[in-house]
Amino acid sequence: MEQTFIILxxxxxxxxxxxxxxTRFQRKGLIIAGIKMMQLDEKILREHYAHxxxxxxxxxxxxxxxxxxxxxxxxxxxxxxxxVRGMVGATNCRKATPGTIRGDFGMSGQENIVHASDxxxxxxxxxxxxxxxxxxxxxxxxxxxxxxxxDDF
Ligand code: UDP
Ligand code: MG
Numbered sequence: 001m002e003q004t005f006i007i008l009x010x011x012x013x014x015x016x017x018x019x020x021x022x023t024r025f026q027r028k029g030l031i032i033a034g035i036k037m038m039q040l041d042e043k044i045l046r047e048h049y050a051h052x053x054x055x056x057x058x059x060x061x062x063x064x065x066x067x068x069x070x071x072x073x074x075x076x077x078x079x080x081x082x083x084v085r086g087m088v089g090a091t092n093c094r095k096a097t098p099g100t101i102r103g104d105f106g107m108s109g110q111e112n113i114v115h116a117s118d119x120x121x122x123x124x125x126x127x128x129x130x131x132x133x134x135x136x137x138x139x140x141x142x143x144x145x146x147x148x149x150x151d152d153f
Contacts, residue, residue: 003033003074004081005126007115010067017105025075029147034074034136040065064110072130078152081120088116
C-alpha cells in the first residue's frame with residue numbers, strides 16, 4: 001500500500017500541537033507505519049530541500065527546521081500521498097483553506113506545521129532518506145476492515 005513521509009516541524013513541537021496533528025492523521029484512517037524524533041542538520045536539510053537551497057529564504061528555513069528536534073513519520077493508506085497533501089493544505093498557512101492542518105493551526109508561510117511528500121516518487125526518496133527499513137512496520141491495524149471496503153482495493 002502507498003506510503004508518504006511527514007515531518008512535524010519545530011513549529012508543531014514548540015506550539016504543543018504534536019497530538020492534534022497526529023490525531024488528525026489517525027482519525028482519517030491512515031496507518032502509522034513509522035515514527036521517531038530526530039534532530040535535523042544542514043546536510044539532511046540541503047538534500048531534503050534541494051529545490052530551495054538557492055532561494056533567499058533558505059538560511060531562515062534551515063535555522064527554523066533545526067530549532068528543535070522534529071518528529072518524522074511514515075503514513076500508509078490508499079492514495080495516501082495526495083490524501084495527506086490535501087489534509088495539509090497550501091504552503092502559506094494564511095492562504096491555506098480552513099479545515100486543513102495549515103489552515104487551522106498556523107499563520108506563517110515558513111512556520112507551517114508540517115512537511116508532506118508531494119509525489120509518490122518523492123515519498124519513496126524521502127522515506128529512504130529519513131528511515132532505516134527496519135524502522136518501518138508492516139502490520140494489520142485492528143480497525144483496518146472498518147476503514148476500507150474490499151471494493152477500495
Ligand atoms: N518556504 C518558505 N518560503 C517560501 C516557500 C517555502 O519559507 O516562499 C518553506 C516552507 O516552510 C515550506 C518549505 O519551505 O513548507 C518547502 O517549500 P515547498 O515549496 O516544498 O512547500 P510545501 O511542499 O512544504 O508546501
Ligand atoms: Mg514541498
